[in-house]
Amino acid sequence: MAIRFYNSLTHQTEEFQPLEPGTVRMYSCGPTVYDFAHIGNFRSFLFADLIRRFLEVMGNEVTHVMNITDVGHMTDDQVADGGGEDKMEAAAKRLKEDKKSGRVPDGAIENPDDPYQVADYFTKAFLEDARKLGLKIAFEYPERIPHATAFISEMQEMISQLIDNGHAYVGPDGAVYFSVESFPEYGSLSGNTLEQLREGSGGRVEETNQAAKRHPADFLLWKPDQSHIMKWDSPWGTGYPGWHIECSVMARKILGRDIIDIHTGGEDLIFPHHECEIAQSCCASGKEHFARFWMHARFLMVEGEKMSKSKGNFYTVRDVLGGKVTGREVHPAVLRYELLRSHYGSNMNFTEKGLKDSATAVRKLNEFNTMLEQKTGGQAAEIDNSHPVLADFLNALSDNLNISGALGVLFPWMSGPHDNPQESLAVLRTINRILDVAPMEHAADLEEEASGGDEFDVKALCKGIDDARASKDYAKADEIRNQLQAAGYEVRNSPEGTVATRQLA
């Protein structure tokens, strides 16, 4: 079955074929490293991970690149004078407070005033979160996860190129701007036209900032600014690059092509970020396309509301895993599944209930896996993607990553008969190359840690329940059971006696 994806660029679902058969080049807009990434960021990153894993199971080699934005952009970089507070400075201030209050472990960061240390601190945190959640690309750092600050000279090359071929100019204020009027396609991704942008800018863009630009939508490529905390020498003065250019440059450089297959990001990036990337890349390369497929994940809501710090419903990955939502530790596989299980093209509503539902699903999948492993001794049959269950599962995903349809294949199959466990194990293993929740390979260490660091002897308590039951002392058995449950364990009977396992969420 043909793979079909919704392409934001053409506003329709189209058949996907990589430019070079069997090899997919894909770029995803990654995190800024002035703070911890939140679950909304990760929904977008996991969406990219899903595409990648799916394409791999479908037989493609996928070269995936994701950037780390460590250039300390001004909060108001969008406007020409680059006003506002520097994000790196803001992060430094925050870190100093956190250091004082002990939230930052000793030695984790020496000098918060050094933007490179701030970036390094949050990059490490990002990679840690990403690995827990099974983002494949996080295991390919640093080769596939470049830092913007490592590509300043390449950015300058592209800026020069754009000036040379008439797509950019140095304004009266000394800054370099991209001329949107030089690129007729500008606006096609977001559905904007230059006229609408001109009108839409009324009242929102301050006149003083517009004076240097030829068109209100012209955007910054290089800003000479001696006062900026991170700055580099350039032909246009010491300063810093515009906030769109890094993606154009790193995608071309690391993927090695002017035209790549897929570019992903959150929906908010459609305009202006991706619109600007397209303009820069196409004008620099002279090619008709930058990415052939643009795919965007819709925003995540929390309990029906937009996630925001002021509403108090703002969660980082570590918040959720640490129990801020459910009141107890959450297994990373549960968060992965929760963020993955709804279609990327719709807003997803992140709820405590949803998270607990996901815990049940993940638990069932893991028990199913354990059962098959035991029955087969880990020996899986040889199968390929034409296996009927796999074919149905992959067909669903082929239809614009219809994850619900795919899960609608998985669950009934799972609870049906499994006369050939070796074959079933092979099916599950293939599906798990995509879902990565049963077992969740990258969380293995964490699991051991959790069961090893307990304050009491779970096995002895289970034995206590069995002994009490054997002597019909049910009050005692119930008491121990309650104790275990209160500590976050699920307690179950089995032919081998009572077993207690940690609740996943």
Place this chain on the structure above:
RNA sequence: GGUGCGGUAGCCAAGUGGCCUAAGGCGAUGGAUUGCAAAUCCAUUAUUCGCGGGUUCGAAUCCCGCCCGCACCUCCA
């Protein structure tokens, strides 16, 4: 105001002209099991697809109008 996405059971959600008297999951209810629970298994759980028209032999699916939600147009995944 402009642009885009969406509105299907208590909740999440698939399905885009007949195989739909609408998949799957969660939840709920009844039953089996259990010392009681939990887990597991079995059964039940939308005659109806935001609202109103229309096209058609036939519509959740196509067309027109309306209502509602979300997003972007400003830093944000």
